[in-house]
Amino acid sequence: MSGVTCDVLVVGLGPAGAAAAGAAARAGLSVLAIDKRRQLGEPVQCAEFVPLAMGRYAKDAFVQRIIGMRSILPSGVIEQSDFPGFMIDRGAFDRALAAQAAQSGARLRTQTALKGLDTGRSEAVLRGAGQEAGTVRYRVLIAADGPHSPVARMIGWPAIPTVETRQYSLPLLKPYGDTDIWLSDAYPGGYAWLFPKGDVANVGLGADAHLLPDMKTPLDMLCAQLIREGVVGDKILARTGGAIPVGGLRPSLVQENILFAGDAAGLTHPITGAGIASAVVSGERAGRAATEFLGGKQDALAEFEEDMRDAFEDSLTRAVARRRWLMARWHTPAALLDATHKRGWVAFREYFAA
Ligand SMILES: Cc1cc2nc3c(=O)[nH]c(=O)nc-3n(C[C@H](O)[C@H](O)[C@H](O)COP(=O)(O)OP(=O)(O)OC[C@H]3O[C@@H](n4cnc5c(N)ncnc54)[C@H](O)[C@@H]3O)c2cc1C
Structure with missing residues (x-):
């Protein structure tokens, strides 16, 4: 060369x-x-969601539409918001x-x-x-x-600086039009997700590696819960992860x-x-x-x-x-409160408050 x-x-x-x-x-x-x-x-190192504006780039890779986002707070309260976009084959x-x-x-x-x-x-x-x-x-x-x-x-x-991620793809057992986001002290420095991609669910979490050196256990626990609830099957189709700046x-x-x-x-x-x-x-x-x-x-x-x-x-x-x-609050009593996560997550108006 x-x-x-x-x-x-x-x-x-x-x-x-x-x-x-x-x-x-x-x-x-x-x-x-x-x-x-x-x-x-x-x-592929990705949950495979792109916003609507990426439509013209995504047409060769389109899998399904996404309508909304369900943000699940520590108390179990769910906030439903608009989150229009596409799931793609990344x-x-x-x-x-x-x-x-x-x-x-x-x-x-x-x-x-x-x-x-x-x-x-x-x-x-x-x-x-x-x-x-x-x-x-x-x-x-x-x-x-x-x-x-x-x-x-x-x-x-x-x-x-980066956070680390870990993700499994599992069979998705029922049609899903929304993404699910879990906000919890179990995922310090990040969150957990389910992104539906046709008959597959990308289930993963991102976290600060110092606060959560073992990401496998919480991901396995989340998947076990989703399997019990009949949302996903128990066969791991793919595993991935990677760094996010x-x-x-x-x-x-x-x-x-x-x-x-x-x-x-x-x-x-x-x-x-x-x-x-x-x-x-x-x-x-x-x-x-x-x-x-x-x-x-x-x-x-x-x-x-x-x-x-x-x-x-x-x-x-x-x-x-x-x-x-948020980093000053993980693993403190504040991280157990919905109010903390509302200020820290884009689906809530508290995130945009001064
Ligand atoms: C698990 C996970 C899930 C994610 N989910 C989403 C999502 O759903 N939606 C979203 O918008 N974003 C998501 N992201 C983030 C998204 O993947 C990145 O922001 C995106 O890939 C950035 O694109 P890029 O081209 O800048 O970098 P990259 O896609 O990382 O591309 C960089 C390229 O550089 C190459 N490279 C590196 N070093 C060298 C070298 N020395 N010589 C030659 N080549 C080199 C690499 O091989 C790589 O192909 C996710 C990230 C992760 C890790």
């Missing part, structure tokens, strides 16, 4: 990277997009976005990992499976490399000719863990910013950052503040 040059190097082909690669390639730039995975989108979603980028002319390389960066020379060291490391020269680099962003690490930026937006999204998008930028919502939509939006915007910048618009990268802050900063800042507030 040595000696390769491109206008835009995209690191990571999740939703952010695929959207970025597509946007830059459609504008006529030469784009190389890499991912260390063997098959894009696999293994693997198919990621691959469809990547296929669109390829059709637009982006060169995609799987099993190819970023191993090093020389930012002074705008050179990346890549290694493909079974290959010698090679270098690629880029004019702009888009870091869409997920919650643990190797690009951020390589340029000396701090890691974003909860630190909010990075202090900076641009360094020289490097832009950050998606989880790597800290765009995932620190309370809900939702990050697919912001990954797609930020990826597309990063691809357009790279195009404008290479077309001679000096402040295009700064404008990208400004747009991302305008679109996401208020909501992320509130979520970070609520998370911090």
